[in-house]
Amino acid sequence: MNAALVAELQAALTPQRVRTNSTELGLYKRDASNIEGTAGIVCFPLTVEEVQAAVVAAVRHQVPFVARGAGTGLAGGATPLNDALVIATTKMNRVLSIDPVNRSAWVEPGVLNLDLTRQVTHLGLHFAPDPSSQQSCSIGGNVANNSGGPHCLADGVTAAHVLGVEVVLSDGSVVQLGGDEAEVDGLDLRGAFVGSEGMFGIATKVCVRLTQNAPAVRTMLMDFASVDDGAQTVSAIIAAGMVPAALEMMDQLCVQAVEAYIHAGLPLDAAAVLLVEVAGLPAGLEADVARIVAIGTEHGARTVRIAQDEDERALLWKGRKTAFGAIARIKPNYYLHDTVVPRRMLPAVLRQVYEITARHGLLVLNVFHAGDGNLHPLLVFDKREPGVMERVHAAGDEIVRASVAAGGVLSGEHGIGLEKRDFMPLMFGPADLAAQAAMRRAFDPTGLANPFKVLPSPAACGDVQHVPEGAWV
Ligand SMILES: Cc1cc2nc3c(=O)[nH]c(=O)nc-3n(C[C@H](O)[C@H](O)[C@H](O)COP(=O)(O)OP(=O)(O)OC[C@H]3O[C@@H](n4cnc5c(N)ncnc54)[C@H](O)[C@@H]3O)c2cc1C
Structure with missing residues (x-):
């Protein structure tokens, strides 16, 4: 611990809002991902002046600093490395x-x-x-x-x-x-x-x-006998010139886990369901619903359920939004990937995802923003099983590479953080990476703002090149 830095932070922020006790530091050593680091100090500023004081003190002592919000990130972005100072914004909540x-x-x-x-x-x-x-x-x-x-x-x-x-x-x-x-x-x-x-x-x-807020909303759930049919419906809806407010897909294992949690009468035998929402003026909505139902039926939708009231709509959305929690019924741990593929490639890449995970002896659930081509394969496992983490990482590696090979990108929304950093050269050449590093240096010439994240080059990251040994948990 850097005692001089602690003293400066305590003077600027009050001792109560500067934490160094090992139990508390342990709570901040990772975000919601599987990547762990070490926090040297955690502080909780209330004002911009206190954030300034914390940053100035960290830089004076050459200690890296990491901004942290709620710590729900899934790419290790807020995971502190090398005893960094964590600057948590949780109390700046007005x-x-x-x-x-x-x-x-x-x-x-x-x-x-x-x-x-x-x-x-x-x-x-x-x-x-x-x-x-x-x-x-x-x-x-x-x-x-x-x-x-x-x-x-x-x-x-x-x-x-x-x-x-x-x-x-x-x-x-x-x-x-x-x-x-x-x-x-x-x-x-x-x-x-x-x-x-x-x-x-x-x-x-x-x-x-x-x-x-939209004046009116209609939410429907379509179910399919094959994942391909569901994925092709997604492309067909967009190809028909429609952009629904939301267009989400869940596959069978995911539907089964969610249904056991929310009891909404979801079709347990469906290979995939699509949750589609349209929003706008009431007069136009019924026509949109009819077009989407027609497209779904043409692509093999077995049934279409239209939410009859706000309660039913909220229940269907609860199922989608709590899917990650619901899977705890299957296995205690999960690893969630986040890649994007061109929408037309969804069926092919999903087939690869199932093949890759089966080959590594892993269970996978898919729940994702299908309209954006944003895949979220959830690998579920019990980390107490010997050797399982190696298989999870090997399968994840192949899924990321398959997505990029299909013309996709590394992340749709979770960011690069530490998790995907070493995949960056799959997508970017040396000149692209150098341009990104130059931009980073323009904002942060010290290199102390959340170092070692996103950019794999030494120029951008200082001299630590790899996620430290033992960081994956
Ligand atoms: C169950 C679950 C579901 C999720 N679903 C989604 C989803 O649907 N879509 C999605 O996009 N993400 C999703 N996420 C990921 C995550 O919730 C988002 O990335 C979210 O925006 C992270 O916010 P946070 O406050 O937790 O940030 P943190 O995890 O604390 O930090 C994330 C990154 O932001 C930086 N940061 C935080 N605050 C600041 C600041 N004030 N200034 C500068 N940098 C800062 C951190 O350094 C870090 O790099 C999900 C996560 C979980 C656990």
């Missing part, structure tokens, strides 16, 4: 101002995604990005990971909903990128910051776009 006319709000980074929507519901507004973790993840984490969610198919992912960000840079300066208005004067650096995974600085305020 909605600072709401402008219903401009449909925007300034919020602190620790505000939870769903809390923001709850605070603007009375105005008929919501924050559109809706990760399945929305009850627990923070806006700061959403911005840093450019998070998505089921309803981002029509509305766009987080980048489309960030108007401005106040950022503490590693030299301690505070800059504002963007602002209240959709158009920005000067260079628009919001886009560079959104998705920067804590490596460009710490967001201390975010101006978010708020979205008007």
